[in-house]
Amino acid sequence: MPPPRRRPGGRTARTRAQVLDAVLAELGEHGYDGLTMEAVAARAGVHRATVYRRWEDVGGLLADVLDAAGDDAWRPPDTGSLTGDLAALNHEIQDALTAQPPIMAALIAASFRSEKAAHAQRRLWEDRYARCEIVVSRAVRRGELPPHTDARRLLIASTAPLYHELVLLRTPPDPHLPDDAARTAALAAAAGAFAEPPSASGT
Amino acid sequence: MPPPRRRPGGRTARTRAQVLDAVLAELGEHGYDGLTMEAVAARAGVHRATVYRRWEDVGGLLADVLDAAGDDAWRPPDTGSLTGDLAALNHEIQDALTAQPPIMAALIAASFRSEKAAHAQRRLWEDRYARCEIVVSRAVRRGELPPHTDARRLLIASTAPLYHELVLLRTPPDPHLPDDAARTAALAAAAGAFAEPPSASGT
Incomplete structure (x- = not known):
C-alpha cells in the first residue's frame, strides 16, 4: 500500500525548509554576491518557477530566512542575576x-x-x-x-x-x-x- | 605674463581633491552600486588611466576618501563636563x-x-x-x-x-x-x- 499523500501544507512547509536551508548554505559559502535564485533552486531541488513565484527575489529569500529564524522558542538565559x-x-x-x-x-x-x-x-x-x-x-x-x-x-x-x-x-x-x-x-x-x-x- | 606653472605636488593634490569630491558626489547620488571608476573620472574631469593607476579600483577610491577624511584638524568638543x-x-x-x-x-x-x-x-x-x-x-x-x-x-x-x-x-x-x-x-x-x-x- 502506498504511503498516504502528504497534505499540501506539509509539502509546502517541506519546500520552504529546503529552500531556506539552501539560502543559508549558499550565503555561508558565497556571501550575498553569490546568492542567486537559480543556485538556491538547484541546491534545494525545487523548480525555479516555484522559487520565483513564492519568494520573488533574493531579498524575499533573505527576509524569509530571517522571519523563519524568529519563529522559534528562544528565550533569554535565566542565570539568577x-x-x-x-x-x-x-x-x-x-x-x-x-x-x-x-x-x-x-x-x-x-x-x-x-x-x-x-x-x-x-x-x-x-x-x-x-x-x-x-x-x-x-x-x-x-x-x-x-x-x-x-x-x-x-x-x-x-x-x-x-x-x-x-x-x-x-x-x-x-x-x-x-x-x-x-x-x-x-x-x-x-x-x-x-x-x-x-x-x-x-x- | 603667464602665471607660474603649478608645482607637480600642487597638481597632484588638486587631482586628488577633484577625484575624491567626485567619489563623494557619486556615492551620495547613486550609492555603492552606482560608483564606477568611469563615472568618477568623468565627473572629476581626470583621465580614466590616471584614476586606475593611482586608485586601482572602487575600494581604493573609498579607502582614500576615508583616509582624506581623517586628515583634518578635528578635535572633540570641550564643554566642561x-x-x-x-x-x-x-x-x-x-x-x-x-x-x-x-x-x-x-x-x-x-x-x-x-x-x-x-x-x-x-x-x-x-x-x-x-x-x-x-x-x-x-x-x-x-x-x-x-x-x-x-x-x-x-x-x-x-x-x-x-x-x-x-x-x-x-x-x-x-x-x-x-x-x-x-x-x-x-x-x-x-x-x-x-x-x-x-x-x-x-x-
Whole structure:
C-alpha cells in the first residue's frame, strides 16, 4: 500500500525548509554576491518557477530566512542575576557573530543590499528585545533595578558594543567583551540610566 | 605674463581633491552600486588611466576618501563636563548619520563590499577614538572619573547605541538618544565600569 499523500501544507512547509536551508548554505559559502535564485533552486531541488513565484527575489529569500529564524522558542538565559543574564546573552551574540560559516555576519551585510532583508532583520531583533523584557522584569523583582526601567534601551546598551566591534570595526573577538559590556550596562542601569520618567498621572 | 606653472605636488593634490569630491558626489547620488571608476573620472574631469593607476579600483577610491577624511584638524568638543562632551560628540555622529545626501551611511554600507574600505574605516574610527582620549583625561582631572579609565571602551559604550539604532536597526532618529547614550556611558564610567585593572606593579 502506498504511503498516504502528504497534505499540501506539509509539502509546502517541506519546500520552504529546503529552500531556506539552501539560502543559508549558499550565503555561508558565497556571501550575498553569490546568492542567486537559480543556485538556491538547484541546491534545494525545487523548480525555479516555484522559487520565483513564492519568494520573488533574493531579498524575499533573505527576509524569509530571517522571519523563519524568529519563529522559534528562544528565550533569554535565566542565570539568577541581571549581569549574568546580560553576559550570557552577549556570549550568544558573540558566538553567532564569529561562527563559521559566517551566516549572521552575512545576513547583516545583506541588510545593506536589500530593503526587504533590512526590514526583516529589524523585525527579528525587535522581537528578541521584546522576549528579553523578562530579564529586566526579573531584575526589578529581585531589587537589582529601579521599577520602570526601559528594557529595550538597557538591552541595546548591553549588546551594541559587540556589534560595533565585530560588525562595524571588525576587530578580532575579545573574550572579555561580552562580560564587560554586560557589567557596564548593569552598572548604568542600577544607577538609573534607563529609568523611565514617571508618568504624568504618577506625579 | 603667464602665471607660474603649478608645482607637480600642487597638481597632484588638486587631482586628488577633484577625484575624491567626485567619489563623494557619486556615492551620495547613486550609492555603492552606482560608483564606477568611469563615472568618477568623468565627473572629476581626470583621465580614466590616471584614476586606475593611482586608485586601482572602487575600494581604493573609498579607502582614500576615508583616509582624506581623517586628515583634518578635528578635535572633540570641550564643554566642561564629561556628559556634555560625550553628548556633543553623539550629536555630531547623529547629524552625520542622518545627513542628506547620506555620505556616511553610504561609506559604512560600502565597508561591507570592500576590504580596503573596511580597513580604512577602521583606521579613521580608531584615530577618532585616540583623539577623544583627551575627553577622558580632562574628566579624570576634574575628578569626574577614576584614574586609569579606558577611554576607548568608554567611547564605544557612549557612541555604539547610535550606530546600532541608525545603521543596523535603521530606526528613525530619536532626538533624545545622543544625550541619553552619553549620560548612560558617563554613569557607568563614574561607577568604575571602564576602570583598568591595577597593573601588577601597583599591587
